[in-house]
Amino acid sequence: MNVLKKTLAGAALAAAAAVSQAAIVNVGGVTWDTAAVDANGFSLDFSGNTASVHQTINAQGVLSGTGTISGINDNTNFCTGCTLTFSFGGFQLASGSLPSGNVTGTFLPSYSGGWVNVMVNYANAPSVLWLGMVGHEVDGSSLDGTIVTRNGTVRSMFGGGQLDVVGGLAASYFDTNTMTDGADFTFGTVFTTILSARDAFGSGTFTSKTRVTEVPEPASLALAGLGLIGLAASRRKQAK
Structure with missing residues (x-):
């Protein structure tokens, strides 16, 4: 009986440890916790934010820009020895x-249209495409903006849209079709420094429902735990 109890306890501890580890994902040095929740207790799955994004719109009405990702799931230490940056372009008015x-x-x-490339940049190695995405159109639009002006001065400027994953190191985690209209990502940007309607700096967020395919799901771990328990019980019977 003591052997059985120890076996069951060990199996339970192993399953619990595996569940806790299963929530942490590491892709190319970029980590996030798929079990994270916000201050209100709502699941984050994957929520990135940037405090630095620069957007311009050229004379032909094509929107492009660059930015740096500053946090993932409310964690600013998500990339040890590396940084995540992004560029975007091809969004046509x-x-x-x-x-x-x-x-x-x-x-x-x-x-x-449009595209977004997220790059992971290392201190002593070449940058790598972490996530490649293209605009996901809903009723012909992949990005909708709002610009409020008064007497020719832009008072507020923001926008949002949706994206589909097409490549990169982390593609398998985000190609889930679980956001608006079956898109993989939704995003939004708020501009706080507005030089003009065609040139602005600001911050933004992007969210996605993720899946973890490289580590066991909790349900699988539970089944594995039951298997260990059954094995222990079987061995105990044979020992009698």
Whole structure:
């Protein structure tokens, strides 16, 4: 009986340890906790944020820019010895317009197409594509913006859209089709330093429902634990 108890206790501890480890994912040095929750107790799955993004729109209405990811699931120490940066472009103005002149009003430009590349940058090694994405269009729009002006001055500027994963080290974790209209990611940006409607700096967030395929799911671990228990019981019977 003591042997059985010890075996069961060991199996339980091993399963518990595996469950706790299963929540932590490491891809190319970038880590995140899939079991993380926000201050209100809601599951984060994967939520990234950036305090630094620069967006420009050229004369042809094509939106592009760069940024640095500053946190994942409320954790700023997610990339030991590395950084995550991103670039984006190819978002073409499809409907609506940008303000010009001494105007007051709310403008709602929408963009089609687009791409976003997230790169993991190492101190002593070449940068690697961590996640490659393209715009996911809903009713012809992959990105919708809002620009509020007063007497020709932009007072507020923000936008959001959706993306599909197409490649990169972490692609298998995010190609889940679980966000808006079956997209893999939704994102949003708020601009706090607005030089013009075509040139702005700000911050943003991006969220996704993730899946973990390289480590056991809790249900699988529970089944494995039951298997160990059954094996221990079987051996005990044979020993009698």
